[in-house]
Amino acid sequence: MIDDTIAAISTPLGEGGIGIVRISGPDAVRIATEIFKPAKDRDIKKENFKIIYGYIYNKDTNSADGKHEIIDEVLLSVMRAPNTYTREDVIEINCHGGSLPARVILELVLTKGARLAEPGEFTKRAFLNGRLDMAQAEAIIDVIRATTGDALKMAVGQLRGGLSRRIDSIQNKLLDITAFIEANIDFPEDEIEEYNLQKIRSSVLLIRDEVKKLIDTADTGRVYRDGLKTVIAGKPNVGKSSLLNVLLKEKRAIVTEIPGTTRDIIEEVLNIGGVPVRIIDTAGIRDTEDIIEKIGVERTKSAIEEAEMILIVFDSNAEYDHEDERIAKMVEKKRGIKVLNKIDLQDNINVHKEIREVLPDWPLIEISAIEEKGIEDLEKKIIEMVTGGKSIPKDGSMVSNIRHKNQLKKALRHLEDVLIAIDMGMPLDIIAIDIRGAWETVGEINGKVITENIIDKIFTEFCIGK
Numbered sequence: 034m035i036d037d038t039i040a041a042i043s044t045p046l047g048e049g050g051i052g053i054v055r056i057s058g059p060d061a062v063r064i065a066t067e068i069f070k071p072a073k074d075r076d077i078k079k080e081n082f083k084i085i086y087g088y089i090y091n092k093d094t095n096s097a098d099g100k101h102e103i104i105d106e107v108l109l110s111v112m113r114a115p116n117t118y119t120r121e122d123v124i125e126i127n128c129h130g131g132s133l134p135a136r137v138i139l140e141l142v143l144t145k146g147a148r149l150a151e152p153g154e155f156t157k158r159a160f161l162n163g164r165l166d167m168a169q170a171e172a173i174i175d176v177i178r179a180t181t182g183d184a185l186k187m188a189v190g191q192l193r194g195g196l197s198r199r200i201d202s203i204q205n206k207l208l209d210i211t212a213f214i215e216a217n218i219d220f221p222e223d224e225i226e227e228y229n230l231q232k233i234r235s236s237v238l239l240i241r242d243e244v245k246k247l248i249d250t251a252d253t254g255r256v257y258r259d260g261l262k263t264v265i266a267g268k269p270n271v272g273k274s275s276l277l278n279v280l281l282k283e284k285r286a287i288v289t290e291i292p293g294t295t296r297d298i299i300e301e302v303l304n305i306g307g308v309p310v311r312i313i314d315t316a317g318i319r320d321t322e323d324i325i326e327k328i329g330v331e332r333t334k335s336a337i338e339e340a341e342m343i344l345i346v347f348d349s350n351a352e353y354d355h356e357d358e359r360i361a362k363m364v365e366k367k368r369g370i371k372v373l374n375k376i377d378l379q380d381n382i383n384v385h386k387e388i389r390e391v392l393p394d395w396p397l398i399e400i401s402a403i404e405e406k407g408i409e410d411l412e413k414k415i416i417e418m419v420t421g422g423k424s425i426p427k428d429g430s431m432v433s434n435i436r437h438k439n440q441l442k443k444a445l446r447h448l449e450d451v452l453i454a455i456d457m458g459m460p461l462d463i464i465a466i467d468i469r470g471a472w473e474t475v476g477e478i479n480g481k482v483i484t485e486n487i488i489d490k491i492f493t494e495f496c497i498g499k
Contacts (some may be wrong), residue, residue, distance in 0.1 A: 055126075057117075062113075070101075090104060110125040118159055120158070150498065153492030154492065167477075167479055168191060172429070187426075187431065188433075203444075207468055207471055207472040214461050218462055241448040251435075251441075254434075261309070262311045277301070305415050340367060343364045373397060396418075447474060454467065
């Protein structure tokens, strides 16, 4: 257990229904007794998992009637170790929302011996005290930041240990191999049989395949976690802003018949079938003498370079020209969807043919943004390209964190080296080095093998109070 007591405001500052001040540590209950007066006579030192109505007061200051100053009317929750979020004594003070009540109460708590919590320190204590492993702790950030139901489902599955169970299984299998090898190193008179070497090889192959399967989930998992950065590109007046508006189901971008209306990038997050999509409407790409429009075109080019998916929009009633060709060249190394817009107007058969031939590996979806035709087909194609037609595991047993993906890739290299060493007839102690390396690398995901620097770095991503 950790010796000091921490406190922080766990709700956003500003006007709201309630504000919560959280206290965790060995002095949490003592501090509560010094600043809280129950409305009815109760000894909170004897309470556990109870919510008590009363008042926060400052016994060091008096009101006009000579009584201790009442700061706020509150509900105080008493939760005793070890059955708490941090596995320490925890007090939560539910006060009135607003910019002042929680802050004044926190300041009072700090005068009684608590210190201000660092970002993520409550969750850090949950990890250090064994309530959560590192993968579960990191999933808490994803729960907080989830923007779609499926993203939340994945994060909650990881919080409940879906990913951790797969990581633990890999670690345990590597540990079994390590124990077997070390036993043979310790007792060299019992020479290892060729059969046993092949048995090690077979076990490593199975583990390698399991690691590969986890790595294969990472790109889809990361999209659910961070959103798919998608750029709507095309020359001016092809309907990019109209497409953005219909996808958002609101008039977010200005739409006119005048080319060059959009001069800057517009970014929004939308939910397409559970997939969070960070969609960016860009300025139309063309040669222009307008200084402001030029800046918009340059920002469009930068957005395309950073994008993970491109929706390149063409006008079905305008000739395919050098500007279309220029944009197609610009995005040809990306993945994306060709969107043929304005099919509600008179079709240009020649344009249809040319669009089908350009970027031949990209699917083509025909739409009318004005009449909202083909939009459902476009959304389905986006989902299909992200998920490969597969739904996310209900238990959250997939990778969504880039740190986890990198660790698994390092572990995979260790396992490949093990297989090479066995095939080359290398001695057991050489084989054991990479087996151990794979075990330690995977252990940095669940926190069984992790340095203080990594712990500190991870928890600085949290907000204060979590």
